Amino acid sequence: MSPAQWRQVDELCDSALRLEPAERTAFLHEACADDEPLHQEVESLLAYEQAAEQFMEAPALESLTATSAQQDQGPGSQTLPAGLQVGPYRIVAPLGGGGMGRVYQARDTRLERDVALKFLPAESAQDAEAVRRFQREARAVPALNHPHICTLHDIGEYEGRPFLVLELLEGQSLKERLAAGPLPLGELLEVASQITDALEAAHAKEVVHRDIKPANIFLTARGQVKVLDFGLAKLLSEPRRTAEAAVTATGAVPPGDETITRPGAAMGTAAYMSPEQARGEEVDARSDLFSLGATLYQMATGHLPFQEATAELTVEAILRKQPQKPRDLNPRLPLELEGMILKALEKDRTARYQSTAELKADLERLRRKELKPRTLLVASRRWALMVLIALAIAIPAYLLRGPGPSSEAPPAVRSVAVLPLHNASGDPQQEYLADGLTEALTGSLGRISALRVISRASAMQYKETAKPLSEIARELKVDAVARGSMARFQDRVRVSVQLTQISTGRQLWGETYERDLRDVPAWQSEGASAVAREVKLKITPVEAARLANARPVNREAFEDYLRGRHWSDKRTEEALHQAIDQFRRAIDEDPAYAPAYAGLADCYNQLGTVLIGSQPPSTTRPLAPPRLRRRWRSTASWLKPTRRSLTRSSTIGTGLAPSRASAALSNSIPATRRCASGTPATWSARDGPKRLCGRPAGLGSSTRCRPLSRRRWAGSFTSPGDTTKRSSIT
């Protein structure tokens, strides 16, 4: 083959490799035209793409020095075979890897989830002190639970080699993304904003990343940004100096010279290193901001701010040279962004942004200015840290945007039903959480007046149903259905929701959120105001104010509340007492947590309706505890705690609580009747006074209740198929 021919083959292969496999055939067909030998040559090379991925990834010496034991299963030098059990993890396939230890996709057989196992490099694994420090360090990392920080699930050891069990991510690194050139402004701001979220959370816990660079920023296939190797950067890339470097994530790096000259470790990093890092001084949060500045510079211009022929010169430039103005390289950049980047890249850290929050605020301001409000899908990803409120806002916001300029925009959706989230944990104990999250989602959506939301109780009958969505939608008279699943693994909750428009059968929206359970209440408040800002045009000012009003809730209170909801849904006397206990506990934890009062009110209401309504008093009264018997004596006496709780929930909730409370009550009524609907009601007209409260007027004594029939509580009527928010409290 002549050099010219080879160049052609080389170029065609390269072009083809950049295409999706599906597009290659057509591309090559056209590119090779009639040159069949050329076509064959290219095709035959491309055939080896997959196989070549792991080929020669370990240098020659390493592949020779593998001992027999390690030839087959040594985690360091040889690829672990698929199916191998490493503790509770079953190896599925190798993922990338390269010089710094290997990474595998694995299955956690206890929790039935996919994870990534990252083995430490052989060198550091031999150093007992390094391993000990590594383990100590790794223990500190789970404190960084954040949607934009790659989660460290666990650490383990296999044949003497420690490994990390990490969240399995699909997508590409920012480094790979940047190979295709600078990012468009919208994407840049989106990614930057998510990185600052992660850094802000870490810095709040006094953890400095120390190695922020595109290779450590991962863009998931769903558009979420994950910062990798938080607090572990040193451990993973520079095993030799683990001893000094890993003691604390905030400690000083060893003198710069070594950091810079060690092969394979620091060279790629030098360009993002802050001046103080290069000088070997102590690093702090502002050092990360410098590195982020360098990363932003590259995202904006496609070039590094400091890039010289050698790492040594690069470091020299970091210490002394002013970077070229980003707008010289990309004139389309907003002036503000250039200002932010240059401020982050100030040599003197006191002249830089002093906190991540400052940079984040600037980015946010620019984002609002630059991005049109229609970029709602991006907005929902941006705020992916929120499970509930984000869903609650994003869905209606999506639904409510009227037909846009594009003719293919679907007609706006005016009504929606939230089907019970499927509990994918495989653990019946988590049912309460699935129900609780469903309720929270329904309740939050219910606050937007332009949207009709089917009450949770009505939607509950479709729990685990096999009915087609269209049928459910017809029965509930809604335009769209939101459904999804949740899973809880230890303290993490993962919720994924899809919104399907019935008329077109199209999935309008879908998102997956994963967060620490502890943070669920925090997401609500954190995200509420931000999302409200994003979509303020679509939501009335009052509603926006309500959302902005959302307050953080104590985690225990939140969990107790969810458990209480779960119990109260069972609508048996015993369960209701359990629920009352849970709600009380929630109130003890957080005396200002309105939903707990609403739940309490609901329970007392139920005690009056279900228990009195479902069986003749002659049967139930002797069995009831004295407390309850007293309540039966007077309707007013059981109404009192209900009303007290409701009043309390309304007064402390300012806008949030009444709707919650009303949701609680309106939910309770059809559910009550559902209880009765399974078995014909047996009580007679003699129990008249109680009927007032327990049964809608006009229903005969043996009528089976339809789930969406008239409902009534304390004299207020609502119409069939009615919504959460329209039922009122009197």
Add this chain to the structure above:
Amino acid sequence: MASGAPQDITGLLRAWGRGDQAALERLIPLVNRELRRMARRCLQRQGPDPLLETAALVNEAYVRLIDVKQVGWRDRAHFFALCAQIMRGILVDYARTRRYAKRGGGAAHVSLDEALVVSQERSSDLVAIDDALNALSKTDPRKGQVVELRFFGGLSVEETAEVLRVSPQTVLRDWKLAKMWLLRELSREKLHEPRTMATG
């Protein structure tokens, strides 16, 4: 310090960096001796002993042989490139000997001993890779160099880019295509001739 005075070697390296080819000729045996000694030590290890990585080995050689304060980055790149070349020689020789020993004289002749358990298969692979790499270098010299630096020299993508004065993207692109090319070559070899004939 096992071999020549660091000052001499450093001087030679710098002279070579300035274009003095004679310096290179004097430099090679010195570096070769040290690397060979280290590689041997490394290859003779057994069991759960540390697996010394090529990158670490080459770096150790660098620190041992060169007075780091006196050389610039470019000299260092030169040094690594040189090491990669030397390592290739050492390892392929070693693999070839082993393969011959295994095939010809049986286990008794294995000089590096029972202590070292190296798969014969792997040794053969290394020899075959070396042959295929020679062929690749004829077709596309830069890709050949990328493979030599990365695979035999243990250099990172960035370092390889430094040595070859190209962008890391180019190195990655070359690396990927070169691996595909080599693998195809090796597969052909397996198809067309018996394995025992693969010696180059």
